[in-house]
Amino acid sequence: MSNEAIAQQFLELADLTEFVGDSPFKARAYRQAAQLLESLQTPIESLAERGREALAALPGVGDAIADKILAYLQTGAIPKREQLLQTVPAGVLEVMAVPGIGAKTARLLYEQLGVHDLASLRDALMSGAVDRLPHFSPRKRERLLRLVELKHKSQRRTPLGLALPRGRELLQAIQSLDGVQQAMLCGSARRMQEDVGDLDYLVASDTPQAATQAFVNLPAVAEVYAQGATRAQVFLKSGLQVDLKVAPSERWGAGMLYLTGSRAHSIRLRQRALERGLKLNEYGVWRGAECLAADTEEAVYAALGLPWIPPPLREDTGELEAAEQGRLPRLVERQDIRGDLQSHSHWSDGLDTLETMAQAADALGYEYLAITDHAHQFADREAFEQRRRAIEQLNQRRGGRPYLLNAIEVNILPDGSLHAPDWMLRAAQFVLAGVHEAHGQPAPQMTARLIRALEHPAVDALAHPTGRRYGKRPPNDADWARIFECARALGKAIEINGYPTRMDPPTPLARVLVESGAWVCLGTDAHAARDLGAMELAVGLAQRGWATPERILNTRPLDALMHWLAQRRENP
């Protein structure tokens, strides 16, 4: 039972609470609890073992929600949610997920027309039955019908690795629109969240009306959901939602802050403003009618008595307290990274030659690149020896710019042993071990398996620890705190993998990893030269885990990295 699963239950409980017309503040409390559970760094079970008081001590969790969590852990369900589902069809949850349909409208549709899921909603819209409802018109019916179809298309959130290129492409288009002076991608993409639900743009313009009009006229736009004087919301043909907000340049910082979120972070900031007799909105920080700060984010934070907080930390998971106490981390940045510690060449399943990989790594300014071809894909000792010579020759020819490491990625078998001969494990300069089969073992087995692999003297680091693949495979279950502690004690590294469909370990766990004090290595898992650019995703994930450069292996210069590896080999 994952924290995500129970968070989802609370979100549904919130929707159901609104649907039946109970206090909207209850619904908000449930949503806050869901957000808290998602961001929690420890499994809720282990917290619950310390009793009801430990749960009720969490911010936003009181006796009632603590009881609901306990009941969920015992029975697999929240009784209140089950009780509401006795009277409310579960399908109304998907009806409420259609843009523009909230609790009141969903309830009206249900009571008057028996709309109980997406299919019956579509029927009611197509037949025109909705026209006799109050507040409905043929125009609204057509609009809703289009939104239902779009909603159908874009059920899933978009992985950051796909959203960022699309977002940047669209940013260019927005920047070149008439009347747009400046534009910026904000929202969850700026916070480097692993998946994004929409793209948010802030635009500076002296002619906001013209700018929003030009925006909704972009060829990629399929449906204009809202368009006003200072903002517009559209859906692209792909189903992706895009929000645009226009701000005068003197209010740019307040606009950025507002549009970047997260929602929870913004709410905390506004509460903080109120506590100081101030008001925070998207136009600035105000004392009465006097604007204290608005032009930069730094100024807005400063007016609230805080240093600037990096976007990846803005999740209300302790960053405000850290900022207040002057202990915000100096986050690792892309420029700190001197090499990539996972990549594949055509010697295993990569597409490109060593030469091409080296050139691409050089273009990124790297000092080194670990070529971690899959160990089991070498036919024999001679094949491995051939690659070693090829790497050596290339290093000589290129003068070590970048220096290629003769490395391997070795499969961790179900029992924790390694799928590679001893001579290869000894010969490789860097050994990355990862799970590629028998996913989904029970947690105790997976924990033992990974610890056994880490304890193997030849292993330097654990690759993509949870094995999750977007839309394909959930993270493996294991006692991660114990595994990370084991890596720390052994002086070994755990990878933060930036391959777009991996992004592993996921955010809350990335922070557990960083806090464990174990060494961390960043890798793109590139299977082609063009994939090496995913390092920004690995860095973003590390930032969301509050990582500083100190314990990240590949912030080290080559000689320090080689020293680290040599020491490990001398004292296995």
Next chain:
DNA sequence: GCCGTTTTCGGCCCGACTGTTTTCAGTCG
């Protein structure tokens, strides 16, 4: 449902846009 050196009761972030009910509720981010 949660929370508190202004409170254990009475509050709970703030504003834009839509549609249509001529003054505002619903929805969203």
